[in-house]
Amino acid sequence: xxxxxxxxxxxxxxxxxxxxxxxxxxxxxxxxxxxxxxxxxxxxxxxxxxxxxxxxxxxxxxxxxxxxxxxxxxxxxxxxxxxxxxxxxxxxxxxxxxxxxxxxxxxxxxxxxxxxxxxxxxxxxxxxxxxxxxxxxxxxxxxxxxxxxxxxxxxxxxxxxxxxxxxxxxxxxxxxxxxxxxxxxxxxxxxxxxxxxxxxxxxxxxxxxxxxxxxxxxxxxxxxxxxxxxxxxxxxxxxxxxxxxxxxxxxxxxxxxxxxxxxxxxxxxxxxxxxxxxxxxxxxxxxxxxxxxxxxxxxxxxxxxxxxxxxxxxxxxxxxxxxxxxxxxxxxxxxxxxxxxxxxxxxxxxxxxxxxxxxxxxxxxxxxxxxxxxxxxxxxxxxxxxxxxxxxxxxxxxxxxxxxxxxxxxxxxxxxxxxxxxxxxxxxxxxxxxxxxxxxxxxxxxxxxxxxxxxxxxxxxxxxxxxxxxxxxxxxxxxxxxxxxxxxxxxxxxxxxxxxx
Numbered sequence: 001x002x003x004x005x006x007x008x009x010x011x012x013x014x015x016x017x018x019x020x021x022x023x024x025x026x027x028x029x030x031x032x033x034x035x036x037x038x039x040x041x042x043x044x045x046x047x048x049x050x051x052x053x054x055x056x057x058x059x060x061x062x063x064x065x066x067x068x069x070x071x072x073x074x075x076x077x078x079x080x081x082x083x084x085x086x087x088x089x090x091x092x093x094x095x096x097x098x099x100x101x102x103x104x105x106x107x108x109x110x111x112x113x114x115x116x117x118x119x120x121x122x123x124x125x126x127x128x129x130x131x132x133x134x135x136x137x138x139x140x141x142x143x144x145x146x147x148x149x150x151x152x153x154x155x156x157x158x159x160x161x162x163x164x165x166x167x168x169x170x171x172x173x174x175x176x177x178x179x180x181x182x183x184x185x186x187x188x189x190x191x192x193x194x195x196x197x198x199x200x201x202x203x204x205x206x207x208x209x210x211x212x213x214x215x216x217x218x219x220x221x222x223x224x225x226x227x228x229x230x231x232x233x234x235x236x237x238x239x240x241x242x243x244x245x246x247x248x249x250x251x252x253x254x255x256x257x258x259x260x261x262x263x264x265x266x267x268x269x270x271x272x273x274x275x276x277x278x279x280x281x282x283x284x285x286x287x288x289x290x291x292x293x294x295x296x297x298x299x300x301x302x303x304x305x306x307x308x309x310x311x312x313x314x315x316x317x318x319x320x321x322x323x324x325x326x327x328x329x330x331x332x333x334x335x336x337x338x339x340x341x342x343x344x345x346x347x348x349x350x351x352x353x354x355x356x357x358x359x360x361x362x363x364x365x366x367x368x369x370x371x372x373x374x375x376x377x378x379x380x381x382x383x384x385x386x387x388x389x390x391x392x393x394x395x396x397x398x399x400x401x402x403x404x405x406x407x408x409x410x411x412x413x414x415x416x417x418x419x420x421x422x423x424x425x426x427x428x429x430x431x432x433x434x435x436x437x438x439x440x441x442x443x444x445x446x447x448x449x450x451x452x453x454x455x456x457x458x459x460x461x462x463x464x465x466x467x468x469x470x471x472x473x474x475x476x477x478x479x480x481x482x483x484x485x486x487x488x489x490x491x492x493x494x495x496x497x498x499x500x501x
Contacts, residue, residue, distance in 0.1 A: 094257040114294055117439070119290055163400040165197070168343065407450075414440055
């Protein structure tokens with residue numbers, strides 16, 4: 001089958017065999033969730049239209065069901081905000097917000113919706129003759145649909161970068177606090193975030209060719225497996241007293257959980273690419289791919305979600321690593337690796353934000369193409385500066401996950417259903433369209449209810465750092481491989497030591 005007429009920017013986590021044998025130096029894979037970027041730059045900085053360069057080129061290497069399933073699972077686990085580990089590390093927090101039983105039910109339902117959405121996109125592509133998410137949306141919903149998708153695609157990585165800064169501030173400071181005095185400037189999250197932004201994130205984000213940094217996606221998957229082992233091990237070694245109402249069936253804040261879990265299953269952006277990489281692709285084979293890949297992602301999310309929540313119950317934070325004591329050596333190793341991965345992923349998300357803005361401005365006729373170096377630098381500086389400013393205002397990753405999940409992840413998963421309602425023949429209430437109608441209506445309800453819940457949920461903006469949890473004291477923890485906290489922290493007020501958030 002001929003390759004789709006889309007640029008390589010959708011190849012975030014998928015490497016075809018042909019690309020390995022004949023690498024193209026100017027291809028710049030990114031976390032572009034909708035194929036919005038169709039022009040990149042050569043190694044010397046000169047713009048080139050990848051779509052024109054790729055016309056007529058056939059895939060000389062196709063994957064089978066197992067390979068496509070692995071690619072799709074990789075896309076699910078490595079697509080989101082905060083790369084593979086970050087969103088999945090928020091699953092225990094989602095279970096805490098919904099209640100463990102209801103959280104598991106929501107996880108199963110969202111897996112089903114994701115599976116249906118992935119299969120639906122291929123059907124829509126065949127009906128409309130399109131092969132990217134952006135083309136499909138514009139074909140079905142018109143120009144307004146394209147711009148709505150563009151807005152969501154800008155907000156999605158922008159909030160993701162805010163989450164990156166929060167994680168960098170949380171992880172690196174914990175490591176330094178365990179090595180030096182907690183009053184040292186290196187243990188100050190605002191100082192660390194600022195230094196990392198100025199010395200690394202901003203300079204690296206200035207590059208137009210960030211191909212090598214995409215390897216961080218592979219590192220993220222390896223890191224996820226490492227963190228999974230740590231979470232399982234600590235479940236058996238840390239005996240934290242369960243909080244009140246830890247095992248209730250459901251909670252009123254479950255709408256926030258829906259957004260977070262959907263956030264973890266964003267993978268629609270790679271659907272067409274995986275489909276066209278399959279040998280003799282058809283609907284039956286694609287259905288097997290989606291079933292296998294979604295089920296694999298479900299298993300990994302369920303393991304981390306259950307083990308993380310059962311360990312900490314009501315203490316669970318948006319970033320599960322925040323729950324572990326800052327002098328836990330094993331967890332600190334994970335924190336360092338985690339921070340490195342995040343720093344390498346930040347420029348990819350900045351690239352997407354910049355290109356979305358550039359594409360809209362060029363399409364509106366506000367600026368000319370190609371993009372001059374001056375405009376490239378100014379856009380990058382503005383984006384990184386805004387992210388730095390906003391990330392200083394909160395230390396709660398749970399808030400970031402909930403906001404991005406509700407206002408971005410939910411629309412991205414539900415838009416294919418709206419497209420199908422527009423392009424497919426038959427009554428909107430017909431049997432074929434009924435699932436899409438229900439998903440679309442559910443998406444609207446989740447977005448509205450999620451926003452209202454976030455506004456009235458005051459606990460969403462309240463976070464507890466690891467040194468504030470009572471279980472980090474030697475007298476309150478059993479068999480954990482941590483040392484007692486410093487005397488300065490042991491003199492904290494009783495209110496802080498309760499660990500309530």
